[in-house]
Amino acid sequence: MNGPELIRQMNRHRVLEAVRRQGPVSRADLAAATGLTRPTISALVAELLAEGWLEEIGPGGSSGGRRPILLRFNPRAYLAIGVELSAAHVRAVLCDLEGQVLARHKERTRGPDPNEALRQVAGAIAAMKAAAPPRSRLAGAGFGITGLVDREQGIWRYSPHYPGPERPVAAELSQACGLPVTVENDARCLALGEYHFGEAKGSPSLIGVRVGNSIGAGMILDGSLYTGTDSGAGELGHVAVAPEGPRCACGRYGCLEAVAAAAAIARSAVRQIAGGRHSRITELVGGRLDEVLGSTVIAAATEGDPLAQEVLAEAGRYLGMAIGNLINLLNPTDVVIGGGTSRAGEFLLGPLREAALARALPYQARRVRIRLATHGEYGVALGAAALVIAPLLAPPAPT
Ligand SMILES: [Zn+2]
Numbered sequence: 001m002n003g004p005e006l007i008r009q010m011n012r013h014r015v016l017e018a019v020r021r022q023g024p025v026s027r028a029d030l031a032a033a034t035g036l037t038r039p040t041i042s043a044l045v046a047e048l049l050a051e052g053w054l055e056e057i058g059p060g061g062s063s064g065g066r067r068p069i070l071l072r073f074n075p076r077a078y079l080a081i082g083v084e085l086s087a088a089h090v091r092a093v094l095c096d097l098e099g100q101v102l103a104r105h106k107e108r109t110r111g112p113d114p115n116e117a118l119r120q121v122a123g124a125i126a127a128m129k130a131a132a133p134p135r136s137r138l139a140g141a142g143f144g145i146t147g148l149v150d151r152e153q154g155i156w157r158y159s160p161h162y163p164g165p166e167r168p169v170a171a172e173l174s175q176a177c178g179l180p181v182t183v184e185n186d187a188r189c190l191a192l193g194e195y196h197f198g199e200a201k202g203s204p205s206l207i208g209v210r211v212g213n214s215i216g217a218g219m220i221l222d223g224s225l226y227t228g229t230d231s232g233a234g235e236l237g238h239v240a241v242a243p244e245g246p247r248c249a250c251g252r253y254g255c256l257e258a259v260a261a262a263a264a265i266a267r268s269a270v271r272q273i274a275g276g277r278h279s280r281i282t283e284l285v286g287g288r289l290d291e292v293l294g295s296t297v298i299a300a301a302t303e304g305d306p307l308a309q310e311v312l313a314e315a316g317r318y319l320g321m322a323i324g325n326l327i328n329l330l331n332p333t334d335v336v337i338g339g340g341t342s343r344a345g346e347f348l349l350g351p352l353r354e355a356a357l358a359r360a361l362p363y364q365a366r367r368v369r370i371r372l373a374t375h376g377e378y379g380v381a382l383g384a385a386a387l388v389i390a391p392l393l394a395p396p397a398p399t
């Protein structure tokens with residue numbers, strides 16, 4: 001982009017931002033807010049109206065004379081799709097530019113075959129496309145997955161749940177669905193979803209912790225997503241919290257994931273039931289203890305089962321220990337807990353918060369807010385949609 005065109009694009013962005021921030025405004029209000037001349041405002045507004053970014057609404061109040069026409073941002077100028085592939089589920093959303101969810105979709109995955117899993121993901125994207133109102137414009141789809149992801153290249157390098165060589169999933173899905181696709185690590189999607197659309201919107205230092213069959217952290221530090229040297233940052237699941245503890249899937253001992261992920265929660269419950277503890281869990285699986293999942297433990301806890309509640313509290317304390325360490329290291333404002341296991345709610349969050357605040361130093365603990373993800377188990381999917389939406393609304397970059 002050359003000089004004059006870059007300036008024009010920057011002015012256009014300023015106008016759009018002013019309307020988004022200030023709600024219904026007149027062209028005169030925009031001139032005052034941006035310092036741009038009235039003819040420049042008129043030309044940019046005409047362009048943004050023609051492209052559907054802005055809408056004219058009825059006249060506003062005025063101190064005298066003709067009442068001006070007001071302009072507002074059209075959050076449905078584009079829609080976006082976000083999809084999450086976890087070990088157990090495909091979850092998808094269709095949302096507008098403000099993260100308002102228009103449709104959602106959830107299905108169980110059919111196993112560890114990555115080809116089959118990606119077919120399910122493509123099917124979920126197709127379902128969301130079909131749910132879009134007539135004449136909507138789809139900006140694309142974001143895809144959040146566990147493991148090592150290279151967003152720039154669109155490559156899924158490694159997955160703990162879907163074994164296989166690295167593959168260009170963004171291009172594969174884009175071809176299957178006929179939409180641009182952006183791929184990113186699931187915990188980073190969770191953090192981005194909260195940052196753009198959640199209760200922690202705009203928080204400059206925010207950590208999203210995704211707890212499910214694996215555990216990861218997405219970190220927004222000083223307003224930017226931190227990804228590390230080789231896009232490998234955020235492996236909170238492999239932080240040591242119990243060095244004498246069980247062996248983790250990664251081969252090391254005492255990782256957070258080995259004591260607090262969904263599978264570890266299920267194992268801990270089964271071990272205690274096998275040791276003679278009575279629990280509602282046994283009835284929920286009809287006595288087939290090898291079928292106990294993290295979600296079974298959550299269901300039993302919700303029904304008041306003491307063992308299930310103890311097991312979730314123990315996982316919460318381990319998570320809290322790791323998060324307390326993160327609070328000391330990074331001094332975040334917001335820590336948001338999402339992923340499938342966050343459906344345990346206060347059974348997990350209460351002990352987690354207590355342990356985190358006990359581990360954190362008083363100064364760093366003072367202002368931190370630790371809470372459940374605003375969009376619950378759809379937090380990753382919505383954050384994946386933010387991968388597509390955020391660039392549409394970002395200021396133009398010089399090339
Ligand atoms: Zn590990």
